Amino acid sequence: MKDLPLAKVCQLLEPGPVVLLTTTRKGRANVMAMSWHMMVEFEPPLIACIVSNADYSFAALKATKECVIALPALELASKVVGIGNCSGRDVDKFERFGLTPAPAERVAPPLVAECFANLECRVVDTHLVNKFNLFVLEVLKAWSGPAQKNPKTIHHRGYGSFAVDGELIKLKSRMP
Amino acid sequence: MKDLPLAKVCQLLEPGPVVLLTTTRKGRANVMAMSWHMMVEFEPPLIACIVSNADYSFAALKATKECVIALPALELASKVVGIGNCSGRDVDKFERFGLTPAPAERVAPPLVAECFANLECRVVDTHLVNKFNLFVLEVLKAWSGPAQKNPKTIHHRGYGSFAVDGELIKLKSRMP
Numbered sequence: 001m002k003d004l005p006l007a008k009v010c011q012l013l014e015p016g017p018v019v020l021l022t023t024t025r026k027g028r029a030n031v032m033a034m035s036w037h038m039m040v041e042f043e044p045p046l047i048a049c050i051v052s053n054a055d056y057s058f059a060a061l062k063a064t065k066e067c068v069i070a071l072p073a074l075e076l077a078s079k080v081v082g083i084g085n086c087s088g089r090d091v092d093k094f095e096r097f098g099l100t101p102a103p104a105e106r107v108a109p110p111l112v113a114e115c116f117a118n119l120e121c122r123v124v125d126t127h128l129v130n131k132f133n134l135f136v137l138e139v140l141k142a143w144s145g146p147a148q149k150n151p152k153t154i155h156h157r158g159y160g161s162f163a164v165d166g167e168l169i170k171l172k173s174r175m176p
Numbered sequence: 177m178k179d180l181p182l183a184k185v186c187q188l189l190e191p192g193p194v195v196l197l198t199t200t201r202k203g204r205a206n207v208m209a210m211s212w213h214m215m216v217e218f219e220p221p222l223i224a225c226i227v228s229n230a231d232y233s234f235a236a237l238k239a240t241k242e243c244v245i246a247l248p249a250l251e252l253a254s255k256v257v258g259i260g261n262c263s264g265r266d267v268d269k270f271e272r273f274g275l276t277p278a279p280a281e282r283v284a285p286p287l288v289a290e291c292f293a294n295l296e297c298r299v300v301d302t303h304l305v306n307k308f309n310l311f312v313l314e315v316l317k318a319w320s321g322p323a324q325k326n327p328k329t330i331h332h333r334g335y336g337s338f339a340v341d342g343e344l345i346k347l348k349s350r351m352p
Contacts, residue, residue, distance in 0.1 A: 008334075014211045015331035015339055016192010033351075035190045038214040040226055040308050048224060048310065050216055074345075081347040127303050128312075132216050134224065136308065152342070155191035155331070158184075160349030163191055166328070166342020169250075171257040173336030175209075 001102075004117060004142035009045035010176065012071055012117055013037060017153030018080055018162070020070040021051070022101070022109040023060035029101050029110050030088035032057045033080050035156045037069070042176060045139040047121065052133050056088040061135060065123035066107040069137075070115035073151035074164055081160055106140040116151040118143045177278075180293060180318035185221035186352065188247055188293055189213060193329030194256055194338070196246040197227070198277070198285040199236035205277050205286050206264035208233045209256050211332045213245070218352060221315040223297065228309050232264040237311060241299035242283040245313075246291035249327035250340055257336055282316040292327040294319045 013019070022031045032055055040046035047069070051058050061067055072080050079097045086093065094101050094110075101110030104120045111118040120143075125136035152165040189195070198207045208231055216222035223245070227234050237243055248256050255273045262269065270277050270286075277286030280296045287294040296319075301312035330338040 011334040014192070015333055016190070016211075035192075036215045038212045038224065038226065040212065040310060046308065048214065048308075050214065077345060078347055081349045084351050085349060125304070125307070128301070131301070132222065132224075132312065134216060134312075136304070136310075153339075154345070155341070156351075157191055157344075158187040158352055160347040160351070162345050162347070163329075163341040164343040164345060165331070165339040167340040168333075169253060169330070169338050169340060171254055171336040171338070173257045173261060175260050175332075175336070176334055 001143040001145045004144040006045050006139060006142055007043045009119060009139050009142050010039045010042055013047060014039050015153065016155050017071060018156050020072055020080065020083065020112055020115065021057060022068040022070065022112065023057045023064065024109040025060035025064055029094060030057055030060065031083055031093050031099065031112065033084035040136060047137045047139065049135055049137065050133050051135060061123065062129060064108065066109055067121050068104055068107065068109045068111055069119040069121060070112035071117040071153065072115050073148055074154055076114060077154050077162065111143060116144065116148040177319040177321045180320040182221050182315060182318055183219045185295060185315050185318050186215045186218055189223060190215050191329065192331055193247060194332050196248055196256065196259065196288055196291065197233060198244040198246065198288065199233045199240065200285040201236035201240055205270060206233055206236065207259055207269050207275065207288065209260035216312060223313045223315065225311055225313065226309050227311060234309065237299065238305060240284065242285055243297050244280055244283060244285045244287055245295040245297060246288035247293040247329065248291050249324055250330055252290060253330050253338065287319060292320065292324040
């Protein structure tokens, strides 16, 4: 994997892809699928996300204040849905879905080697955790690769329906 | 336009499309482009979004606590980028871009008639406005139509590059 400049993180998350979120608690890593996230600031990159208190990952994220956001491409779609359909309470999801945990540099939760980018994050604001399950994260370190050519992300439309990235268009904009 | 059940709002926003956000202050309507938003709760639908305090819309949203989120399809892409490249401080964007403001039912800001869905919203939480420009909105009323067949949304990748919705895939998921 290669360093990804932190200023480029917004280009990964702003388009709204389904992502994976890993946590580690008491030495045990877990992974969930997540679509409710958004950019909050460009650099250092801040991200808000909702992790339901019904999710097994909630307690780990709240207690350890660390996670990794990993970006899966289309090829992982069926695994992503499988990950969303079961709980780390019952199963080791890395093992069940054949995903490879790789050591992160700044946080305890693992990177996901099969994803085309990984973001090591720390929780920096918990004001809205109790009310809305809303965490604000800072990206401490970002990785791209192993190289995947033009990875297509998937966008959840509910009940397992996903729009895959299609045509790319380019318009003249001054917005980063 | 037709009523859209509030339970379906998440299917519109969760995939991460660029949206338009309208506000009205002192009798004057304005519209901005926005990509930093996420679902917070299914029903009643709650949405979090970032409206920068550098945006002209920020003061209007903070003061009036009302907005409309409108969903543009691919055909509006060049107007969406144009809207993002200028400020309501300087120009009447509805007039410049030939968009039709239509009266909303529950809020003062207008619907955008050219969009395929419109969400009337009220600000319900401002705890993170000063720190992160983060507003939490409740959708009070949602509209679909005028009918557009399979509207394709656009997803910003930075500097005017957008991924258009491509192939739709369906996997077995229990997640709404």
